[in-house]
Structures are given as C-alpha cells and as structure tokens.
Amino acid sequence: METESWDDIRAALAVARSGTVSGAAQVLDVHHATVIRRIDALEARLGARLFQRHARGYTLTEAGRLLLEAGAAAEARFSQMAARISGTGERIEGEITVTSVQGMSDLVMPRLVALMRQHPGLRLNYTTDTRLFRLDAGEAHVAIRAGAKPVEPDYVVSPWLRLAASLYASEGYLAQHGPVTDPSAHRFIIPGAESRPAPHMRWLAAHLPAANIAMISNDADARLAAIRAGLGLGWLLPGEVDDLTEVMSLPDWESQLWLVSHVDLHRSPKVQAVLKALRG
Amino acid sequence: METESWDDIRAALAVARSGTVSGAAQVLDVHHATVIRRIDALEARLGARLFQRHARGYTLTEAGRLLLEAGAAAEARFSQMAARISGTGERIEGEITVTSVQGMSDLVMPRLVALMRQHPGLRLNYTTDTRLFRLDAGEAHVAIRAGAKPVEPDYVVSPWLRLAASLYASEGYLAQHGPVTDPSAHRFIIPGAESRPAPHMRWLAAHLPAANIAMISNDADARLAAIRAGLGLGWLLPGEVDDLTEVMSLPDWESQLWLVSHVDLHRSPKVQAVLKALRG
C-alpha cells in the first residue's frame, strides 16, 4: 500500500510529454513494455486514470494534467539541483554544460578544447539552440548570449566579444550581378524569426522590403549552401569560410556577446575556469 | 550516463531526513542495503558526495543540503498531486484524509464511521497532530481546526461546532479540597504550549499565576489519569468521561471549530460527502 515510486511518476511524465508510450520509452531509454507497466502501477496506486488509452497513443485526463504539472516542476527542481551540485565542487572535473546561440562553434570550441586538454577530468556538454537556456533551472553552467545585456536577477553577466557579421557573396553571384553598391538591387538569404533582434537583421528590416528576401532558413549549413549556389547575399562572420567574398560591412551590424553564469555557481573553480578559457 | 532514477533521490531524501541509512530503510520499507546502493549510485551520477559517511550515521554535505531542499519540494508537490487526483474523482471511493486537532475523536469518529458504512469503497485516514496540516501541500482533504477562523487563501472554511470545555475534578479531590468556589485555591492540570491559544487556557493565564499549575502534559490520557488521581482540576469536554464531576463552566471557555477544505477539492462529491457526514 505505502509502496511509492517516483520513477513511475517520471515515466508518466515522459508519456504525458511525448503523447505515446513508445516515444516515452525512447526518451527514458527503456522498453515500452516497462513504461506501460509503470503507468499501470501508478494509476492503480493513485486510484485514477492518468491517460485515455488509444491504439495510436495516450491522451491526458484531468488527473494526467495534474501529474504533468507536478512532474515537470520536480524535474526542473532536480536538474537545477544536479547542476548546482556538479557545479559547486572545488575541483575542476565532472560535467560542465555550456550553451550558446548557434553559429559560434568556430569561435567557442578551440577555447573549450584547450580547457579540456588542461583538465582531463572534465566532460563537456556544449549545446546550441535558438531558445534561451535557463541557468536557474539548471540547464547550463555557463551561457553565451547575444544582443542586449541580460538583466535576469541572480545572473552574473560580463561582456565578451563584439562581433560584426559581414555580407558575403559567391564568385558566381558576383559574376552574374556585378559588385554590390546598392543593397536594394540584391536578394538576401537570412535566418529565421528567432534572429530578428540581431543588428544586421534589424538593419535589413528597416531598409529593404520583403521582396528582397530570397530564402529564410534556420539551418546555417543550408544558408551557406544557398549563398555558395549564388541564390543571394548572406551574412557570415569574417573568417567563417574562405571561398566567399566579403561585399559589405557596416559598423551598425556589430553585436555584443555576453558570458553569463548563475550567481550560485559563478565563484566555483570550474565555472571560473570555463570563463577564463573563453576569455583567453 | 543518461540513466537517471528519481527513486534514488527519494531514498537520499529519506536518509537526509532520518540521518541514518537504517532509519531511512525503515521509512521506505526496504532493506538498508538497498538504500546504501541507491545512494552510491546517485552520488556516482552526480559526481559528488551527498553525505559524510560515519559508522553512527550519515551527515549532510553542502550538496546533500541541496538535495534535501529539492527532494522535499518534489515530495510536497507529489503528495499534493496525489491528493488532488484522488480527491477530484466523481465517485465516493478511494482514500480520504481527514485531519484534526487531538481529542476530537469521540466527536468525529461516530460520524466518519457512518460515512464509511454508507460508502464501503472509502478508505479513511484520520490523523491528529498538534501542528496544522497544510491542505495545499496535499496533506489532507478535510481539516478540522480550532480557534480563530482560518484565513489562508484557497481554503474553503465553514463553521462547525462550538465546544465549551468544563472544569472537572475527581470525587477524591473534592472530598479533600471541598467544592470549587475560588479557582485560585486550586491547582490545575493543563496541556502543553501548543494549546495556549485555546480560550480556557487564555483565561487561566490571565487569572492565575504559574504556581497554580500542578502538571503540564501534551498527552490527554496522562492528564486524565492525573485528574482521576486527584492531582488537580482539569478541562474536559462534557460527556468525555462519567466518573468525574463538573465543577465549573464559563461561557468564555467556548471555542469555535471550523471545517476546512481546499478550494480545488471542495466541490468534489467525496469531500462534500465528508463535510455532510461531519455536519450531520
């Protein structure tokens, strides 16, 4: 009777999120039969159905929604705890999680590689995503952010690099369209809506209509391929590639990057080592 | 690597609370060896020690304190969830948790017994304690409270009984000390500090010095035994026993009782049935 299992809750949370038992099993890295059994047990203990079973998946009941809330809250709390525990150690070892906006790896990785060589006990987790990671939810130890200075309380923020993206074109494009003097005579290849706050994107939106946009993609490789194919002009960081020609560069396009850590972890040797390596 | 177990956290929480592996094992109803293994696994995954091992028990490290916080928060969230799930059902069955101040069982139990007979699918959990249970933490479905009207938001409060404790004495005591006319000529047997807000206790504190107190005990049976032995006068509810004599009763000693439920559960048939049974 009093037998209680938090792992059953964890399993149910995964099912609630993915909508299917199979998907949850994949996330949890167990067999789907195990997930079914855990949920059966949990429902029996709670005395209520959490899901409406269906041959194509599970949908949440009212009770299931309550579980989703409670489970998600606990998960956030646990991952925050794990990050703080693994972050507050006095030694520079164990896992270190660094998050960044996409497209920084050429800049970031050499420095992090040097850090790893210096401290062989470190395990690096470098994750990029368009969404911002929440340091207080334990999703990262150090975050690299672009744009306005982050103002969240409990975050320690220090300025890092100022980067100026430049406009690039392929040789074939230039041979066909001639040199770039008036931007409105050209078409552009740009990232998705999540990059709209970037300086060069604001400049584009302010100066040219939508008709000048040839392609939108959130995939950097796809954009690069498009530029190489001569579909239009695109912004890259200087030195990112060597087979394209820089055709334009404005001081307005300069963007500030920030190094961000959580106040609880900022003083720890490990986080300090990461920050130093990045500043290096 | 990605293997994670919330049950390990649960085990560590129990150890953090009890201070010993054995105590935790007792609470969790598993063997103490199991608890040791779970904690070893959890610490290995977190890459940090949660406890300082000792032949006499485990003491918390800084990381352990973080775990205690996170684990306790999750546990509270889970039990709240369980209460809401088992409470919001449309049918009157499953577990129902009623909490009350001590000494009410003669009053409460007959009504709850009638409720149970009416709904055989119910499992009753009737818990009394000096501390107040938190309905929003899922510790109870219905609470009986004494004193000032509870004002917590999200609580649905309705007045229940007004009880007036009376002063009782044993025959032996009266034979020795004569009838009670001036209270200051007598000594008293009273409950502990947690009952100080009760009306008759406030009256006592206001009218008589500490010298008139013969005995303090939070155990009702012990107080009753003391009164029966003639150690002094004590307050009881009328009808509680039949071998003692009521010697004094003041309207000031009347105390209001409240029936309290959480707003999320109050409309459910099960909680409504409990409230009706208690009011009946």
Place this chain on the structure above:
DNA sequence: CATGAACTGTGCGAATATGCACAGTGGAGG
C-alpha cells in the same frame, strides 16, 4: 478497400535489483 506503418498490450526467458546473513566500524557509557 486493401495495405502498411505506428502504436499498444502480453507471455516468457534473461538481466537486474533486492533481501538476508554476517563482517566491520566507531562512539557511548561505566
């Protein structure tokens, strides 16, 4: 309407975790 894909659900053998017995440890008390 037939086919296929993706999912849920269950019996059975294998892997895993559990309980037990016993050894080891350190502090309290006389």
Place this chain on the structure above:
DNA sequence: CCTCCACTGTGCATATTCGCACAGTTCATG
C-alpha cells in the same frame, strides 16, 4: 580501557523487473 550496541558495508541466493518477440488494434494512404 574495555564492552556493548547501533550502525554501515559486502558476498550470495532469490525474487522481481526488464527486454524481447509476437499478436492485436487503429489510422493514414493510395
């Protein structure tokens, strides 16, 4: 200083759980 006691820690047999294979169901698609 010694004994006792409550606790932690570990091999081993066992019980429980897990993964696998396969059956059954539903829905999308041509």
